[in-house]
Amino acid sequence: xxxxxxxxxxxxxxxxxxxxxxxxxxxxxxxxxxxxxxxxxxxxxxxxxxxxxxxxxxxxxxxxxxxxxxxxxxxxxxxxxxxxxxxxxxxxxxxxxxxxxxxxxxxxxxxxxxxxxxxxxxxxxxxxxxxxxxxxxxxxxxxxxxxxxxxxxxxxxxxxxxxxxxxxxxxxxxxxxxxxxxxxxxxxxxxxxxxxxxxxxxxxxxxxxxxxxxxxxxxxxxxxxxxxxxxxxxxxxxxxxxxxxxxxxxxxxxxxxxxxxxxxxxxxxxxxxxxxxxxxxxxxxxxxxxxxxxxxxxxxxxxxxxxxxxxxxxxxxxxxxxxxxxxx
Amino acid sequence: xxxxxxxxxxxxxxxxxxxxxxxxxxxxxxxxxxxxxxxxxxxxxxxxxxxxxxxxxxxxxxxxxxxxxxxxxxxxxxxxxxxxxxxxxxxxxxxxxxxxxxxxxxxxxxxxxxxxxxxxxxxxxxxxxxxxxxxxxxxxxxxxxxxxxxxxxxxxxxxxxxxxxxxxxxxxxxxxxxxxxxxxxxxxxxxxxxxxxxxxxxxxxxxxxxxxxxxxxxxxxxxxxxxxxxxxxxxxxxxxxxxxxxxxxxxxxxxxxxxxxxxxxxxxxxxxxxxxxxxxxxxxxxxxxxxxxxxxxxxxxxxxxxxxxxxxxxxxxxxxxxxxxxxxxxxxxxxxxxxxxxxxxxxxxxxxxxxxxxxxxxxxxxxxxxxxxxxxxxxxxxxxxxxxxxxxxxxxxxxxxxxxxxxxxxxxxxxxxxxxxxxxxxxxxxxxxxxxxxxxxxxxxxxxx
Numbered sequence: 134x135x136x137x138x139x140x141x142x143x144x145x146x147x148x149x150x151x152x153x154x155x156x157x158x159x160x161x162x163x164x165x166x167x168x169x170x171x172x173x174x175x176x177x178x179x180x181x182x183x184x185x186x187x188x189x190x191x192x193x194x195x196x197x198x199x200x201x202x203x204x205x206x207x208x209x210x211x212x213x214x215x216x217x218x219x220x221x222x223x224x225x226x227x228x229x230x231x232x233x234x235x236x237x238x239x240x241x242x243x244x245x246x247x248x249x250x251x252x253x254x255x256x257x258x259x260x261x262x263x264x265x266x267x268x269x270x271x272x273x274x275x276x277x278x279x280x281x282x283x284x285x286x287x288x289x290x291x292x293x294x295x296x297x298x299x300x301x302x303x304x305x306x307x308x309x310x311x312x313x314x315x316x317x318x319x320x321x322x323x324x325x326x327x328x329x330x331x332x333x334x335x336x337x338x339x340x341x342x343x344x345x346x347x348x349x350x351x352x353x354x355x356x357x358x359x360x361x362x363x364x365x366x367x368x369x370x371x372x373x374x375x376x377x378x379x380x381x382x383x384x385x386x387x388x389x390x391x392x393x394x395x396x397x398x399x400x401x402x403x404x405x406x407x408x409x410x411x412x413x414x415x416x417x418x419x420x421x422x423x424x425x426x427x428x429x430x431x432x433x434x435x436x437x438x439x440x441x442x443x444x445x446x447x448x449x450x451x452x453x454x455x456x457x458x459x460x461x
Numbered sequence: 462x463x464x465x466x467x468x469x470x471x472x473x474x475x476x477x478x479x480x481x482x483x484x485x486x487x488x489x490x491x492x493x494x495x496x497x498x499x500x501x502x503x504x505x506x507x508x509x510x511x512x513x514x515x516x517x518x519x520x521x522x523x524x525x526x527x528x529x530x531x532x533x534x535x536x537x538x539x540x541x542x543x544x545x546x547x548x549x550x551x552x553x554x555x556x557x558x559x560x561x562x563x564x565x566x567x568x569x570x571x572x573x574x575x576x577x578x579x580x581x582x583x584x585x586x587x588x589x590x591x592x593x594x595x596x597x598x599x600x601x602x603x604x605x606x607x608x609x610x611x612x613x614x615x616x617x618x619x620x621x622x623x624x625x626x627x628x629x630x631x632x633x634x635x636x637x638x639x640x641x642x643x644x645x646x647x648x649x650x651x652x653x654x655x656x657x658x659x660x661x662x663x664x665x666x667x668x669x670x671x672x673x674x675x676x677x678x679x680x681x682x683x684x685x686x687x688x689x690x691x692x693x694x695x696x697x698x699x700x701x702x703x704x705x706x707x708x709x710x711x712x713x714x715x716x717x718x719x720x721x722x723x724x725x726x727x728x729x730x731x732x733x734x735x736x737x738x739x740x741x742x743x744x745x746x747x748x749x750x751x752x753x754x755x756x757x758x759x760x761x762x763x764x765x766x767x768x769x770x771x772x773x774x775x776x777x778x779x780x781x782x783x784x785x786x787x788x789x790x791x792x793x794x795x796x797x798x799x800x801x802x803x804x805x806x807x808x809x810x811x812x813x814x815x816x817x818x819x820x821x822x823x824x825x826x827x828x829x830x831x832x833x834x835x836x837x838x839x840x841x842x843x844x845x846x847x848x849x850x851x852x853x854x855x856x857x858x859x860x861x862x863x864x865x866x867x868x869x870x871x872x873x874x875x876x877x878x879x880x881x882x883x884x885x886x887x888x889x890x891x892x893x894x895x896x897x898x899x900x901x902x903x904x905x906x907x908x909x910x
Contacts (some may be wrong), residue, residue: 150899206574282813285770286805353841412834419821419837419852419870425808426848433843440900443838443853447892450865455832 137242141171143351144236147318160186162233164198177202177233185219185239193219193241205231215360240399268332275339307331314380330379334372341365346422353431358422359415362403370396388442412453465485507638509671513624514636516673520608523571524551524580524594524665525627526558535566539627539666539679540594541701542605547596550698551665552680556592557787558716560585570596573634584705585715587722588784588792589650589697590680592665593705610699611674616639624681625657625690626773628664637663641676645691649730649756649782653677653692668692716907717785720861723889726784726792727864731887731894734794734903743776747847747873749798749881750905752778757794771814784889786861790826791889793797796902798883808877815880818871822884824854831858832866839873844906848874853899856887867895869902881906 139156141163154171163171166180173182173415179200188194196216197204203212207229211217219228223245277293284292311327345361348354374392381388404414411418520542525534538555542548549570560582561564568580573904579597586592599605618641619625623663625637639657655668659682668677677692713717734752743749751759759778766772777797799818824835837854852870869885885902887895 185591199737238688282810283817284810285766285768286810287769346866353839355839396529418824418835418854419839420850421816423812423816423819423850423874425812427877429848429874433841433848436842436844436900436904439838439840439851439903440853440896441844442840443855443899444892444896446836446853446855448839448854449836450833450857453836454862 138228139242140240142238146234146236147320149320150238159193160184163237171237173232173235175233175235178235179213182232184213185231188216188218193221195219200232202233205229235355262325263442265329265332268329268336272332272335273300273335304328311376311380318380319382326379327376330372330375334368337368337371338365341368347424347428350422351419351423351428351430353420354420355417355420356415358420359417362416363400366396368398369399377431484839487600487819509622510638512637513669513671513673514626517608517626517667518573518634519606521573521626521634521666522548522549522636523631523662524555525569525571526556526566527569527573529565529567537628537631537661537662538664540570540668541626541665542607543610543675543698544607544706545605547599547605548583548607548702548706549580549596550593550667550678551592551594552678552693552703553587553590553592554680554785554787555665556582556594557785560592560711561719561787563711563714567596570594572906578674581710582715583708583710584701585711585718585722586697586701586787588717588726589693589701590785591678591693591698593701593708595710608609608669608673608675610695611670611672611676613696617670617676619643619672622774623655623657623668623676624668625655625659625663625666625668625692627659627663627679629660630662630664635663639688639690644694645781647754647756647758647781648650649780651694652680653694655679655690655692656688657690658682660690695905716860723784723786723792723861723864724891727887727890727894729790731795731890731898736898739905741797744800744881744909746876746879746909748880748905748907748909749800750796750885750902751882752794752796753797756780756782757796766805769805770803771811773799773805775799786889789831790862791861791866793888794898795886796883797885798881800881801879803878806878813876815872815882819850819870819882822868822870823866824856826866826888827856831860832858835868842903844904845908847906847908849903849906851903855892855895861889863891864889865892865895867899869899871903871906873906 137155137157138159139161141154141156141161142150143152145151156170162169162181162184163173164180164182165173165175165178169181179198181198182200183198183204184195184196185193190411190446194216197211197213200213203210203215206217219241221241223243225241225244227241227244230239267443276296279294280296281289308324308327308331312322312324315321315323315327340362341361345357349357370392373395374389375460377388377392378385403416405413407416467793522540524538524540526536527534535558538551538731540549540551540555543550543596553560556568559568570578570580580594581597582592583595584593596605598807618883621641623639623641625639626634628634637657639655639775642654642656645652650710653668653676655677658890659679663679666679667672667675670676675695675698677694678698680691680693682690709834733756737753737755739748740753743751754892756803757778757780761774761776761790763770763774775798777795779795780793782793801815801818803814806814833856837852838851839850842849842851850872852866856866858864858866866888867885867890871883873880875881883902883906885899887898890898
């Protein structure tokens with residue numbers, strides 16, 4: 134019995150090993166025919182799909198068999214009959230092969246093993262139960278404060294009760310769906326992670342809304358709340374990115390692209406909707422966040438100056454009236 | 462609150478299926494006619510009503526607006542002959558579709574004996590809701606009997622009998638007996654208060670005195686009352702006839718005419734509104750603009766919170782008069798304010814609710830086919846030490862050039878747990894008037910001296 138030269142692994146679509154085969158001697162042959170070392174059950178592969186052996190110079194090489202579809206080696210497409218040397222040095226990574234719909238990984242004994250990874254370093258957002266509790270408490274306080282703010286005194290307990298029920302239902306529902314997705318694709322739940330992502334997003338959202346409203350009022354800057362949906366989409370995008378991190382950890386760049394793309398798409402649709410519905414890009418016709426008078430910083434203007442500004446609206450509405458006339 | 466007496470064909474079709482005719486689509490729906498086979502159910506007509514009707518019968522017409530090329534009627538109203546040459550008077554709202562969309566509609570007159578003949582519009586008085594028509598081919602139809610107008614100098618006494626004629630709901634020509642009750646109070650343009658039951662389809666018909674002279678023209682009724690109906694005084698119709706007797710028929714759509722008359726109206730309205738000033742003593746702390754009850758009515762209410770929250774008092778001032786321009790009404794002014802006391806709530810909760818109330822304002826009265834989207838200007842405004850948040854929003858009319866709707870929102874910002882929010886609306890005004898009115902409204906806010 135010779136020592137193991139390589140390990141050939143069959144992966145499922147999530148990258149989990151289904152089957153592995155120790156290779157004790159070259160050549161290694163893979164295909165649908167019964168005389169192969171690894172016999173495939175994939176209608177999109179040839180009877181003799183590939184062969185790995187040492188060539189004349191002693192270098193390990195892969196030869197594609199008589200296949201219609203060819204194969205992919207580390208993302209490179211090879212046609213039938215092609216022969217390529219295999220990277221087998223100590224710093225080379227295991228080879229990824231796609232034959233038809235079958236994903237294979239070939240680990241060579243000459244390649245160095247990757248070091249052991251520490252448990253739990255994979256996703257640190259604010260690890261651990263204590264932080265989770267702090268976040269949950271903070272979110273509950275912020276939302277509870279909002280409920281208090283908007284309720285009538287005699288109806289406070291009722292409002293708080295219905296708030297608590299809906300917050301728990303929606304929160305667990307949201308985190309639960311993401312947990313389910315994580316479980317399906319990574320075989321791990323990551324419930325704590327999803328809960329953290331959600332709570333941080335809720336806190337960031339509330340801080341954004343309260344902060345922009347206060348600034349808009351204090352300095353009389355209507356544009357801040359008119360366009361606060363832009364950072365709101367950034368929060369949603371970040372939330373989506375971090376949720377997806379625990380669903381598809383293998384492709385962080387793709388995930389990031391998807392999250393950014395989603396946020397930008399949402400933003401573009403919102404802008405388009407606003408222009409359609411109101412002829413303006415912003416979401417608020419006028420600043421409508423009134424705070425206690427002591428929080429006002431901007432100086433009030435004289436009525437004549439104010440009316441001057443109102444008079445300047447005329448060119449804008451006249452232009453709109455003309456434009457739509459032309460369209461009719 | 463009042464509804465015009467033009468009756469839509471769709472309603473008629475619905476009524477004939479249901480076997481009973483209902484009033485215009487507003488609450489409460491009142492059945493207006495008894496089954497035809499039960500003549501005893503109608504009130505006995507006095508001898509003079511019979512006499513008046515017999516005299517006026519040949520001068521009375523029904524005016525149908527008919528879809529071109531399809532011959533189905535889109536609305537029906539009434540009218541009456543005022544000259545031997547075939548001039549007729551009716552309401553503008555009876556012929557508005559034909560006036561504003563002449564490419565799709567035409568007018569057909571139907572006499573009491575069932576003859577049909579086409580008619581043309583000579584002149585409009587949009588502000589008083591009148592139209593002067595003429596039979597398209599007077600020679601063909603022969604001569605006409607004309608009704609005469611009762612002169613203004615011959616005053617009527619309250620309670621005097623009078624008779625309104627027309628064709629209610631396309632059921633058939635009718636005479637309705639009622640009483641003269643003087644002019645409607647607080648109306649911007651004079652209207653006669655007729656205590657009689659007008660119905661849809663009678664619009665444009667004449668209301669006659671016992672001698673058969675025209676006192677007024679049927680125009681509207683209140684659906685929330687009984688026998689509260691309105692007439693346009695005859696003097697406006699005789700003036701229209703004098704002005705338009707020899708006019709050529711209208712060419713093209715009437716939007717420019719409507720716009721010009723509205724422009725004249727808004728000048729008068731703006732001037733009268735500003736000249737009348739504001740009511741004194743409307744709030745203990747501020748002077749809050751509330752117009753005097755000359756041509757507006759203010760309704761107030763006081764609502765202490767039932768749930769320990771915000772107490773508020775409100776006042777709504779509206780004009781009865783609004784100008785019908787075919788597809789919508791305009792030419793009116795309204796003000797409103799709410800005084801809030803949030804001492805039960807504390808500063809933060811008061812601010813949240815005060816803010817929610819400021820947010821809760823609509824600007825979507827008319828659809829995008831009639832008006833542009835609103836454009837607003839806003840800032841903190843200093844009124845001699847009293848700080849206000851003020852917002853002015855304008856919309857331009859698309860078919861009425863150089864006319865706008867303006868809305869002003871004001872919120873006082875000097876107390877942490879109380880305040881007043883007001884809203885001012887003027888419809889169908891020039892930009893200069895809009896600015897004048899907005900400034901007039903905002904500058905009325907101040908501390909009570």
